[in-house]
């Protein structure tokens with residue numbers, strides 16, 4: 292099958308809810324979901340999976356512009372930046388115009404690009420330059436801080452196992468958590484993100500929010516899918532795991548994906564407990580089709596799993612109505628500062644949530660804040676892109692500066 296030949300406009304990253312039914316009505320029953328968790332099940336009509344695979348490749352290409360091996364391989368956003376001008380350049384090269392026309396066109400293209408960047412920067416102003424705009428509404432309120440991990444607290448690197456955060460960043464996160472209730476919400480497994488961050492004073496959610504650990508509270512206990520457990524220090528905690536019934540399925544899919552991609556040079560499959568990541572950052576671009584095809588071959592047998600896209604990664608996850616946005620809401624309703632009072636999203640007058648993230652999956656959280664008219668999303672990106680965030684920061688270095696500024700502001704603020 293030629294994956295590229297079919298361009299029917301079905302978006303794989305966020306499949307349209309073809310059927311929206313409560314879990315109790317579904318095949319593969321035995322599932323126990325809390326009342327508000329619905330499954331979105333793609334209709335299994337002939338051909339639809341092929342269309343999904345073709346869109347998979349489109350999304351891989353559009354969401355992750357290929358690196359030129361000769362350029363900075365560690366930062367795909369920087370590469371994206373140069374890719375725009377570079378590709379436009381290639382087109383012009385192809386036309387074999389004289390040097391003068393060539394330079395003029397190149398100049399115009401660069402100017403347009405700068406103007407576009409400027410326009411989008413106005414749309415998502417720097418959170419550092421607009422610091423007062425963020426903190427003024429926070430006066431008399433409690434700020435609750437939500438942080439993504441990869442690309443936000445640590446720079447994007449080739450090897451996902453080596454995405455370490457710097458000691459300076461760790462210190463900045465530790466400091467900020469002393470003043471504001473802080474949670475890390477990552478696509479990685481909760482254990483893995485904790486191994487990187489290694490700070491006990493934070494709250495953690497792994498698997499795109501499908502694995503939340505929080506303090507023992509009655510309000511947690513009231514949720515189905517909530518169990519008591521112990522943390523790394525043996526302290527009693529509550530775990531909220533809305534996709535717990537998917538664990539065996541995810542393990543099975545992980546093994547199949549490892550098997551199906553083991554001959555693709557550079558492909559890496561990561562088990563994130565309630566979801567699986569298939570990395571293609573180190574795969575030659577000519578083999579991206581093969582990656583998309585192999586992933587598609589596996590998940591076509593699992594109608595209750597879906598694909599989303601991150602930064603040069605395909606993410607296989609359960610089709611449940613739960614994402615980073617839902618995790619933010621959950622945290623706000625249960626999060627505590629020094630185990631005192633829950634913040635309560637309903638109580639926007641008292642709380643100002645700030646979410647900082649760089650990836651497509653962070654958009655779910657930005658959207659919750661924007662639509663709830665409660666708090667601010669801050670997009671981490673060095674290139675202009677459309678977002679539900681309100682502000683932007685260029686890279687993890689700027690994120691660190693922002694965190695430090697929050698601490699200074701809090702220490703000097705009299706309110």
Ligand SMILES: O=P(O)(O)OC[C@H]1O[C@H](O[C@H]2O[C@H](CO)[C@@H](O)[C@H](O)[C@H]2O)[C@H](O)[C@@H](O)[C@@H]1O
Nearest residue numbers: 440441447448449451454477478568572602604
């Ligand atoms: O929600 P996040 O914490 O941002 O996690 C999303 C994915 O992050 C990791 O992959 C990304 O970072 C890697 C290390 O810099 C990079 O090599 C990869 O290309 C990026 O996609 C993580 O490994 C994935 O499992 C997460 O889904």
